[in-house]
Amino acid sequence: MDKALTQRFYSFRVGRGGKWKNIAVWNGKYNYKSLPPPELMEHLGGGKVHIAQVRNDDARVALKMIDELLPETDVIILWARNAKVYRALVDGLKATSTHTFEGLPKM
Secondary structure, eight states, rough: OOOOHHHHHHEEEEEETTTTEEEEEEEEEETOOOOOOOOOOOHSSSEEEEEEEEOOHHHHHHHHHHHHHHGSSSSSEEEEESSSHHHHHHHHHEEEEOOOOSSSOOO
């Protein structure tokens, strides 16, 4: 995967009900101008993919979205509205994590 691409997202895995689900936060740059590329979806794996646009920089909102979407999907991409929201989500998700995530690149 292109190094420039890997610097535009943060990914991790969540285990629930004996299954691992892949989740990524994508940096939309400015008002969602940067679309999540097909390579990101390939990197995260197959199955049902849910892409949710996120405009709120509160990581608790992202955690609630993840919790609600997990039962119905295999991969979740949180498409951050801009670089500020992306950074706040990544920092918040890292800070609230009680697990060591494995298997995907750590950013």
